[in-house]
Amino acid sequence: MSESFNLFRLQQLDLNRMKIRRRQREIEKILNADESVQKAQQMLDVTHQELEKATHAYNEIHDQVEERNLKLKYSQAKLFGGQITNPKELRDLEAESAALKSYLSELAEQQFYALEALEKCQNKLAKAEENLAQVKSASATKHSKLMGESRQLEEKLPAINEQRESLRAQISPANYQAYVKLLKSKGGRAVAEVIDSSCNACGVNVPPGDIQRAKSPSEIAYCRTCGRMLYAK
Numbered sequence: 729m730s731e732s733f734n735l736f737r738l739q740q741l742d743l744n745r746m747k748i749r750r751r752q753r754e755i756e757k758i759l760n761a762d763e764s765v766q767k768a769q770q771m772l773d774v775t776h777q778e779l780e781k782a783t784h785a786y787n788e789i790h791d792q793v794e795e796r797n798l799k800l801k802y803s804q805a806k807l808f809g810g811q812i813t814n815p816k817e818l819r820d821l822e823a824e825s826a827a828l829k830s831y832l833s834e835l836a837e838q839q840f841y842a843l844e845a846l847e848k849c850q851n852k853l854a855k856a857e858e859n860l861a862q863v864k865s866a867s868a869t870k871h872s873k874l875m876g877e878s879r880q881l882e883e884k885l886p887a888i889n890e891q892r893e894s895l896r897a898q899i900s901p902a903n904y905q906a907y908v909k910l911l912k913s914k915g916g917r918a919v920a921e922v923i924d925s926s927c928n929a930c931g932v933n934v935p936p937g938d939i940q941r942a943k944s945p946s947e948i949a950y951c952r953t954c955g956r957m958l959y960a961k
């Protein structure tokens with residue numbers, strides 16, 4: 729087995745490993761921040777606040793109605809109680825009763841709209857709660873698939889690591905060190921295949937002498953442009 733072919737296979741295993749790790753990181757990110765659940769939760773929180781406001785507004789009107797009703801009752805009792813005979817006082821009481829009645833009818837209208845708004849908020853809240861439950865359940869299903877995928881990816885790693893170790897044992901320590909150094913400096917790609925006389929990483933033409941060396945069982949040729957190790961079939 730040629731040294732460059734072993735390095736090429738090592739590179740393929742490492743690319744595979746990187747791909748697995750990248751996907752696992754992606755999955756972890758998704759699991760940590762499911763936007764749909766966060767959005768549904770936010771919607772529910774906002775609706776809770778709206779309901780609180782609507783309840784407060786309704787209660788305020790309700791209290792006012794109670795208060796004015798009590799006043800009206802009192803005023804009417806005085807008016808029809810027979811204890812007051814002074815015409816001016818009676819007229820004042822009549823006027824007060826009339827004003828209270830008029831204000832109460834205004835309040836009744838306000839109360840009607842406040843109740844309508846309150847009911848709307850209650851419906852909205854019920855829907856937001858339902859939506860959150862649905863989104864959570866969908867997210868759990870999606871996540872169970874993702875967690876399964878992550879587990880499957882993890883299970884692939886020992887076999888890849890084993891192959892990697894046995895390949896590494898066949899590569900000279902100097903070449904392995906050079907490979908690791910290039911892997912770091914060349915964005916995870918240390919070995920490039922020569923395809924149609926070109927370096928498959930940078931696309932630049934490889935001179936025939938270098939292609940010959942890339943094919944040799946022991947020598948290592950480097951791309952003169954990108955500096956990667958070359959492998960040729």
Ligand SMILES: [Zn+2]
Pocket residue numbers: 920927928929930931932951952953954955956
């Ligand atoms: Zn190159």
